Amino acid sequence: MFRMLALLSIGLIVLSPALLLAQDDIANTAAGAGGCLACGSFLIFIVLAIIALNIALLVFVYRDAQNRGMEYAIVWLIIVLVFGPLAAIVYLFAREKGNLVPCSHCGAKRLDVSAKCPHCGNA
């Protein structure tokens, strides 16, 4: 979906000057250009926002899986990268349950029920 949105907005941005050139009314061309610029900027903003949200989601899932000492944090990262927010929801149900607390040795977050810290290995 994300890729389709990106392609669609890139297509619109590339095509809109051609649509403008196809019009022969000079007065409307300026207004059209302004509207095109505003609409294009909005589309670029939407695409950038979607990219930023996806990156934030990836960082959250990877760090959360590492903090919970899950062996396959990188696999979850790839799954969320491929399948998007739906996979992140599945991750929330599949992850190790429990509260994250700061480790008394290294200060990084760890599960309060885990036998040892996934970051420094202390109990």
Ligand SMILES: [Zn+2]
């Ligand atoms: Zn630690």
